[in-house]
Amino acid sequence: MTVRHVRMRWLVITLAALLITTPALYAADQQQLLIYHWWTAGGERQAMQVIFDWFTKKNPNTKIVDNPVAGGGGITLKTVLLGMLAAKIPPDTFQSLSGAELKQYVDGNYVAPVDDVWKAQNLDANYPTVIGKMTTFKGSHYGIPMNAHRANWLFYNTKLFNELKLTPPTTVDEMIAAAKRIKSSKPNVAPIAIGTREKWPAVFLFDVTLLSTGGPDAYEKFYTGQLNVKTAPEVRTALQKFKELIPYLYQFHGAKTWSDIAGPMAEGQMGMMVIGDFAAGLLVQAGYKEGVDWDAVGFPKKPQEVFLMIVDTFVRPAGAKHPEATTAWLTNLTDPKVQGEFNIIKGSIAIHKAVPDTTYPDRLHQEASRTFKSKRIVPSSIHGVLAPPAFLSDWQDILTRFLYSPDVNRALDEITSAMDLDKVSESSGWYWAK
């Protein structure tokens, strides 16, 4: 063997050794946080960056490995996670929604309690009671929420309402009356804007109808399977009222998404729409001004105004590889400063009571924050926060079908059958546990 050969051999061995050991050395030196979430849209991504920046400032040695998965409400993320969790390769934290959705991960034993963080940050005092309830299963907390969206807003076209001297409705009956006025004086304007191509906005509209006709108690009971749908009058009444709305809806709602119709509403081609506060961000981005082009009020105001809530939450997966990073991540989320800065961009509101209402630059979110602190908070049915996700999927099918053929008795049969198949009552015990 020549000298050259020997050198060559050593070189190869050294390189190989380096290749094998470098990642190990690197990993030992630097902590990681492997995170999965669904905040991919424009503003959402920037809002997430705020949390990342704060996290890195507090934990300079931990590298964030970010895995955003697009898909509103996390439909796609859930599919991805299902595989990872079953294969026992959990990330260090991932996004969920508090309530029935979170319960699925708890039932699968895929997430571990976060009672340590909850206690250390005194969240029993700093968060509203209902948030505690929505993260508690089997006696432990399983998620750290950090922002709330309000689902019961009525957006309306300001110029149109001024021109027709309409005041924002406070009940569904008033909404129908306003719609009637719009239809008779402006036949080319669709009184109620709605886009059901993705189906779920139909649930937003039904939810405010049920809140208006039955109140929050009926709402909570319905979505947790505590009402006998066929004999209790609440759901029938709500469906009948929902049916009365149909002639005033934008007629081609099945071809549009909610974001398709927000613009036409602000332009005055449509009158009003029921949707979550996330619509405000879209309208502002598109250049429509709050108070000039559009306005929004909490809806309904009677019999009782509530904050219908959707809560984003992060969890601690069971068997996560970097437990310290997970704890640091969850702790960071509870920081009022982080929540404040994050929510301004995200277009939702902070959950921590120490974040003042004046944090938010716009009227809508200031009002949301005030309502959140002063009015009753009711978990929204949307995306499986209150109702089990299995039922929600059937429910949006039932409602969109109803919009095309409004047969109340058939719908009640469908609801009964779906609630039975989806075991709504059995799996909602957590909500009524003391």
Added chain:
Amino acid sequence: MAYTRAHALLFLAPLLLIVLLMYGMMAWTVAVSMDDWVGMAPVWKFHGLGNFRTLLGGALRERLFTSLRNNLIWLVVFIAPTASLGLFLAYGLDLVGRAERVLRPLFLYPIALSFVVTGTLWAWMYDPDAGVINNLLRMIGLGRWAQPWIADPGLATFCLIGAAVWQYTGFAMTLYLAAIRDMPREIFEAARVDGASDVQTFRHVVIPNVGHATMIVVAMLILVTLKVFDLVWVMTFGGPGISTEVLPFFMFVATFRQQFIGIGAAISVLILILAVAVVVPYAWWSMRRLQA
């Protein structure tokens, strides 16, 4: 170096692995379909044919038959126009001479797109207010033919099929063009010498000679109709109501959104049975016909 039996085994091993894995997965799906697995984590609780009973005679009966009916509509309405348009275009391209170089990529372009893009594009075109189709109709004075398209439960499935025909015609055309190019040029010469028009040549020369291509095209398109998913997901999400749901969409929703894993697997098994029931007799029939 001589090849031995051991070499053969060695080289076949990867293939064997793939086959094992594929059939292994199928077997696993069949096992899950007889299991009462609801929720995220596996629940191994034997349920016999319970899931199939729920689907075929129980609470999900109406939904299953809506999906099945839509798959059959796809089968009947989608294949004939796609295959025949493909054949027309292929023969047309064969006739136009050098212009083919420009036209062929144009017709092929849609298959290069993902279904998500096609779906989004066509959803815009079908938009009843701002969509190009209704606006075109209004522009040429046929405004009374304007339709709600995908917002009409009765029409929506046909709208989806329209988008799929657009996407797959290029695919059929390619296979037919290859078949036409494969034919001996003398036959065309002979037809021309005998004074046959292009239409007559198409009818009496081309069509009888592209049987093999038809078999492949139709078999592939059958499989497309059985696994159609993306277009439905993007354009209508199965709606209005459940009017455009097809079996693969139903399977996805049941499995991943509702986490009825056992029922989802049972739907998969039904799709598998359907695929075998449709494709195998068709292949057998057309092969016999070709040999005759």
